[in-house]
Structures are given as structure tokens and as C-alpha cells.
Amino acid sequence: xxxxxxxxxxxxxxATKNASRGxxxxxxxxxxxxxxxxxxxxxxxxxxxxxxxxxTVDPKLWRQGQLTNIHGLFEVxxxxxxxxxxxxxxxxxxxxxxxxxxxxxxxxxxxARAAYNLYSKHRGGRPVKAVIYSHSHIDHYGGALGVxxxxxxxxxDIPIIAPEGFMEEATSEAIFVGPIMRKRAVSMYGNTLPKxxxxxxxxxxxxxxxxxxxxxxxxxxxxxxxSEERVIDGVKIIFQMVPETEAPAxxxxxxxxxxxxxxxxxxxxxMHNIITLRGALVRDAKKWSKHxxxxxxxxxxxAEVLFAGHHWPTWGREDIVKLISEQRDLYAYMHDQTVRMMxxxxxxxxxxxxxxxxxxxxxxWHLQGFYGSLSHNVKAIYQRYMTWFDGNPANLWKHPPKEExxxxxxxxxxxxxxxxxAAGFVADGDLRFAATLLDHAVAAEPTHTEAKNSLADVYxxxxxxxENATWRNxxxxxxxxxxxxxxxxxxxGSGQFKKLASINPGSTIEQWLDALSVELDGPRASRVDAxxxxxxxxxxxxxxxxxxxxxxxxxxxxxxxxxxxxxxxTPGMNEAGLxxxxxxxxxxxxxxxxxxxxxxTKYRGDFRVLETLLDLLNILQPAxxxxxxxxx
Numbered sequence: 346x347x348x349x350x351x352x353x354x355x356x357x358x359x360a361t362k363n364a365s366r367g368x369x370x371x372x373x374x375x376x377x378x379x380x381x382x383x384x385x386x387x388x389x390x391x392x393x394x395x396x397x398x399x400x401t402v403d404p405k406l407w408r409q410g411q412l413t414n415i416h417g418l419f420e421v422x423x424x425x426x427x428x429x430x431x432x433x434x435x436x437x438x439x440x441x442x443x444x445x446x447x448x449x450x451x452x453x454x455x456x457a458r459a460a461y462n463l464y465s466k467h468r469g470g471r472p473v474k475a476v477i478y479s480h481s482h483i484d485h486y487g488g489a490l491g492v493x494x495x496x497x498x499x500x501x502d503i504p505i506i507a508p509e510g511f512m513e514e515a516t517s518e519a520i521f522v523g524p525i526m527r528k529r530a531v532s533m534y535g536n537t538l539p540k541x542x543x544x545x546x547x548x549x550x551x552x553x554x555x556x557x558x559x560x561x562x563x564x565x566x567x568x569x570x571x572s573e574e575r576v577i578d579g580v581k582i583i584f585q586m587v588p589e590t591e592a593p594a595x596x597x598x599x600x601x602x603x604x605x606x607x608x609x610x611x612x613x614x615x616m617h618n619i620i621t622l623r624g625a626l627v628r629d630a631k632k633w634s635k636h637x638x639x640x641x642x643x644x645x646x647x648a649e650v651l652f653a654g655h656h657w658p659t660w661g662r663e664d665i666v667k668l669i670s671e672q673r674d675l676y677a678y679m680h681d682q683t684v685r686m687m688x689x690x691x692x693x694x695x696x697x698x699x700x701x702x703x704x705x706x707x708x709x710w711h712l713q714g715f716y717g718s719l720s721h722n723v724k725a726i727y728q729r730y731m732t733w734f735d736g737n738p739a740n741l742w743k744h745p746p747k748e749e750x751x752x753x754x755x756x757x758x759x760x761x762x763x764x765x766x767a768a769g770f771v772a773d774g775d776l777r778f779a780a781t782l783l784d785h786a787v788a789a790e791p792t793h794t795e796a797k798n799s800l801a802d803v804y805x806x807x808x809x810x811x812e813n814a815t816w817r818n819x820x821x822x823x824x825x826x827x828x829x830x831x832x833x834x835x836x837x838g839s840g841q842f843k844k845l846a847s848i849n850p851g852s853t854i855e856q857w858l859d860a861l862s863v864e865l866d867g868p869r870a871s872r873v874d875a876x877x878x879x880x881x882x883x884x885x886x887x888x889x890x891x892x893x894x895x896x897x898x899x900x901x902x903x904x905x906x907x908x909x910x911x912x913x914x915t916p917g918m919n920e921a922g923l924x925x926x927x928x929x930x931x932x933x934x935x936x937x938x939x940x941x942x943x944x945x946t947k948y949r950g951d952f953r954v955l956e957t958l959l960d961l962l963n964i965l966q967p968a969x970x971x972x973x974x975x976x977x
Contacts, residue, residue, distance in 0.1 A: 357408055357710045359664070360614060364412045364657040369426075370467050371417035377431060377459045377555070385455055385557040386431055388416055390540040391547070399542040403812040409615065409715045410547040410814075413656070418463050421658050422650045425605055426468065428460035433534075433551035434484040434654050436460045436492075437607070439600065441578025444474035447492045448607065449485040449654045453557025457491030474578040478507040478564060479609040479654055480595035481514035487559035499562075499850045504577060507564035508586060510594035515561060516856050521863050522624065529623040530554070535818030537825060544821060549615050549715030549814035550655050563851040568596050571643075585643060587611055587636040589629040591618075597640055604649040606665065611637060612672040614656040614710070618717035619679070620725035622815050627729040630680035630722070637673035641666060668711055675712050678702065679719070683726040692735040693727030718813045750788035760786045760793050767799060771806075779803050787827070801827040848937035854888060854895055854929065857936055858906040861962055870961045871902030880961070882954045885924040888932065896921075899958060923950035939964045 375388035398407035416430020424440045432451040439446040450457040478486040535545035568584045585597040591610040651665045652658040686696045697720045763786040770779040783800035801824040808820030886895040934940035
């Protein structure tokens with residue numbers, strides 16, 4: 346809980362000046378709509394931030410919200426522009442001799458198009474000569490269709506640049522675990538909360554996530570090593586590989602002719618996440634720190650401006666080195682001290698309770714815990730090395746939460762008694778333990794109105810006191826759900842942007858099959874029949890244009906695949922129950938749209954094998970429903 350000192354504006358250093366510097370123009374009105382007229386972005390929702398901080402928001406978080414609400418087209422330096430405040434991320438536009446390079450085209454194509462149009466209105470219409478994805482998170486590539494030239498084939502003749510491993514990481518995050526991450530993101534970003542002093546006031550890293558159309562357009566030019574160079578439309582770019590920092594696949598780059606350094610998302614104007622509350626791979630804080638040190642050595646000898654995929658730039662070599670150095674030391678300190686205390690026998694929760702930052706780091710505005718937090722970052726570092734297990738055997742085989750809650754509640758004399766005891770802890774100011782008690786009560790008896798309302802009240806108090814925007818949003822979203830009328834389910838907000846299709850036409854066939862493997866209904870696919878057997882078959886998938894055969898096997902409730910040269914005869918090829926010889930575009934229609942008709946004449950063997958597979962992947966039923974409604 347942060348202390349409430351609303352009389353004194355928090356010291357944000359140069360943040361206010363830098364966040365406003367270079368403003369050229371804003372959208373009027375600052376509202377972006379999709380093709381159906383639906384609003385997908387509205388800065389007017391945040392006009393409440395113009396007043397003095399209320400008691401329901403941490404004053405530093407309020408100030409960060411004000412800063413991230415400064416929106417429009419900005420000049421970073423001659424030839425480099427950013428459009429900020431029309432999505433959670435920034436879109437950067439670098440002018441070349443005849444056109445522009447677009448970096449990080451936001452989440453939604455509608456927002457990216459509006460950003461490009463705002464730039465064009467004030468700088469003239471210039472064709473897009475290249476697109477750069479700085480890393481593998483959707484807020485840095487999802488809106489690419491809004492700026493790319495039209496293509497009927499999904500192929501583009503301009504460079505689309507990304508770090509090596511981009512597609513693997515974007516696919517694993519947005520597609521493999523996309524559904525659960527989207528549900529978690531609803532709470533993390535406060536998608537269902539009203540915008541206002543008692544609701545969502547931003548997310549620290551920006552205001553919110555847009556709700557438009559997303560895409561995953563594969564790159565056609567991968568950066569593989571540090572110091573690789575490209576010259577695009579007369580602009581020289583020197584790249585730095587920074588994997589396992591803020592994303593598993595990420596790049597920084599330097600523009601020597603502009604003396605401008607893009608640090609992607611490795612050093613923004615708040616503490617970042619070693620692990621996000623929406624879910625992600627645990628990031629490597631030690632490597633993060635080392636990459637930042639390398640950035641200083643590689644590029645900061647003559648850099649005059651630093652810009653990133655979020656927040657505002659930093660100008661002047663001394664301030665640039667100071668910011669990157671302090672960010673470097675932040676991640677190193679969290680890592681090294683967590684490991685030191687871990688080796689002394691403390692678990693992650695115990696370390697998080699004791700950890701404090703050195704004064705210089707603790708007082709720097711660009712290291713405040715508006716998005717990441719010291720508490721959950723320390724626990725993430727512990728998890729990276731020591732797994733979920735804290736070393737206490739009592740935690741090896743605990744009951745699931747509901748069953749555990751029933752037993753706790755029974756020991757304490759019932760839900761009413763638990764609610765009464767929790768009220769005592771609330772009165773004493775121990776909201777954390779009150780939340781624990783009431784969470785057990787609600788888990789044990791989900792319909793107990795007093796327990797739900799009491800827990801909602803506690804969550805609201807915790808949310809109002811949180812400096813971290815994502816904690817605030819989690820607390821307040823939980824309170825909102827608890828207070829929802831019985832039987833009246835609120836939308837969960839996970840449809841805030843259209844689902845990224847698991848079968849993307851520009852991806853490889855291996856990536857399609859990887860994506861399908863996690864959609865297989867394993868229990869149904871491993872169900873045994875009267876003879877004691879479960880479904881098992883092999884499909885040979887021949888795609889002549891790729892000169893390869895994909896061996897797809899269903900066995901024991903799993904879908905596996907491998908690729909080999911067509912002439913190669915490997916184990917399993919002679920066992921195939923079905924052989925398909927198809928063009929890639931027909932295979933796409935089959936797997937994405939369940940278009941069985943496109944392969945009806947292109948197979949040998951038992952066609953029922955394919956129908957069984959599509960059924961177990963739950964492809965046939967949705968496709969049939971969409972055809973019935975005319976959507977296919």
C-alpha cells in the first residue's frame with residue numbers, strides 16, 4: 346500500500362518535459378473506429394486525468410497516467426517521428442529518401458492506419474518501404490496490415506524485419522497459450538473496468554490495449570547477430586540482438602546518421618516485468634542487465650536521442666547513459682540479491698518481503714513499479730531457478746483451492762465465522778490477510794453474498810492503494826466480478842481484439858501443425874474402444890512446392906509431426922492410412938476453414954482418417970456453423 350500524499354506532486358524528473366517535447370499534432374477527435382463504426386480507441390475516456398489526484402488512486406500512478414495520456418504525432422529528431430497514445434505502444438516512423446520505415450505498428454490495424462494517416466497529414470504521404478518488428482509481443486506487430494501495402498497473396502516485396510526466432514515466439518505466446526493469456530490480460534489491463542478514478546487509470550506502460558483487428562504477418566528478413574547492418578531507402582541501421590530480455594526474441598538498433606538509439610522495450614520509463622501477470626516465459630534478468638551494458642558500449646558514445654516502443658524519448662548523451670545504466674543496475678540488483686538470499690535459504694515470498702532497492706534506483710522515476718513490481722519480479726527470478734516449489738514438503742501435494750478452502754473454513758467454524766474474523770483484520774489495516782481469509786470463504790461457498798461483498802470491498806481498498814497499475818486492475822476487476830449480480834455474467838473482455846487465427850496464411854506448415862497440436866482434444870483422442878484401442882493413424886502430407894513431406898501422426902492422444910525430403914523413406918511413411926498431395930494454399934483452406942472439398946481428389950487411402958483428425962481438432966463443427974451463417 347502506497348502512502349497517500351496528495352498535496353505534493355511526485356517528482357517525475359524530466360518526464361513531463363520529455364513526454365510533451367516535439368508535439369506536432371493530435372487526432373481531432375482522438376477517437377479511432379473500425380470498419381463497422383465501433384470505437385476501438387478513445388482518448389476522451391481519460392479526460393478525468395486532467396484534475397488533481399483523488400484518494401482512490403496512488404499519486405505516482407495518477408501522474409504516470411497523465412504522462413501516458415499525452416498523445417499525438419511527435420518529432421523525435423529530424424527524420425524520426427513517433428505516434429504515441431493511440432494504443433498501449435508507440436509507432437515510430439523513420440523517413441528515408443523516397444519513403445518511410447515503420448517500426449512496431451501497434452496492436453490493431455485500425456490504430457496503425459490512423460497513426461500513419463496522422464503522420465501523412467503533417468509530413469506528406471510517403472510510401473512504406475520497410476516494417477520493423479522490434480520483438481515478438483503483439484503490441485509491436487499486430488497492426489501491420491494497417492501500414493503494409495495491399496497484397497492479394499499475403500506476400501510483400503518490401504523488407505519486414507524481425508529478430509531471429511520471432512515467429513516461433515509470437516506463435517507460442519499468441520497462439521499456443523493465447524486463450525488463457527487473453528483471459529488473464531482482461532484483469533491485467535482492466536478491460537472491463539470503467540475508465541475513471543475508481544476504475545482503470547492506465548496500465549503504467551501506456552493507457553490501455555486497443556480493441557481492433559490484429560494480424561501476424563511473418564517477417565521476410567531476420568536479424569541473427571549483433572552488429573548486422575541494413576541500408577533501407579538510404580537509412581543505415583545497425584542492429585543489436587537482445588534475446589531473453591523483455592521478450593525471448595528482441596532487437597535494439599542504432600541509426601548513426603540520426604545519432605538515434607532505439608532500445609525497443611528493454612528500457613522504458615517504468616520498471617518492467619521479469620514475468621507478467623497475464624503469463625509469459627520468465628525473463629532472464631541477468632541477461633537483460635548484460636545486454637543493456639552492451640548497448641551502452643556499442644551505441645552510446647555519440648547517441649543524442651533514445652526512443653523506445655513505449656513512453657517518451659530521452660535526449661542528451663548524459664541522460665541517455667544515466668537512464669540505461671540505472672535500468673541495467675535495476676535488473677542486476679534484483680537478480681543478484683534474489684539469488685544471494687535464495688542461497689541463504691529464503692524462498693521467493695520471503696525474499697520479496699525483504700527486498701528494497703538502493704536509494705538512487707528507488708527514487709528514479711523511470712524505475713517506479715507502475716507496470717512491473719519489485720515484489721512479483723523477485724518471485725519470478727526465484728521461479729526461474731527454483732521452480733514453483735518452495736522447498737516445503739507440505740506444499741508438494743496440496744488440495745486444489747476449493748477443497749483446501751472447505752477444510753480451512755470448517756476448521757474456523759464456517760463461512761460466517763471467517764467473514765467475522767476477516768472484518769477484524771480489515772479494521773486492523775491488514776488487508777492482505779483479510780483477502781486470504783475471504784478468498785477461502787468464497788472458494789468454499791461461492792454463493793455466500795456477505796463473503797463475496799466483503800472480499801470485493803477488500804480488493805477495492807487494495808486496488809485504490811496500489812502503485813502498480815496491473816495490480817490495481819487485477820484487484821478492481823476481481824471486485825467487479827464478485828459484485829456482479831448472481832446469474833448475470835459480465836463479458837470477460839477477452840474478445841477485446843479479434844482472436845489471432847492459429848492458422849496464419851503466411852506461417853510455415855510446421856507452425857500450422859504445431860498450433861494444431863495444442864488444439865487436439867487429448868482425452869477424446871485417447872479414448873479406448875471396445876477392443877481396448879484408441880485412435881492411431883499416420884498421414885503423409887506432400888506439398889510439392891516445398892519439396893517436402895510432412896509425416897503427421899496421431900497416437901496416445903497426441904499429434905506429432907516431422908518433415909523430411911520427399912525421396913527420403915523414414916519409419917512411418919509406409920504405415921500411412923492416408924496420403925495427401927496438396928498445394929499450400931489448399932492445405933490452408935483445409936486446416937483453417939475445414940474445406941474438405943479442396944482435397945477430395947488429392948488423396949490416396951482412407952479419407953475418414955482426415956475427417957477423424959479434423960473432428961478431434963474441433964475444426965469441423967465451428968466451420969459448419971460458420972458456413973450455415975454465411976461467414977465462410
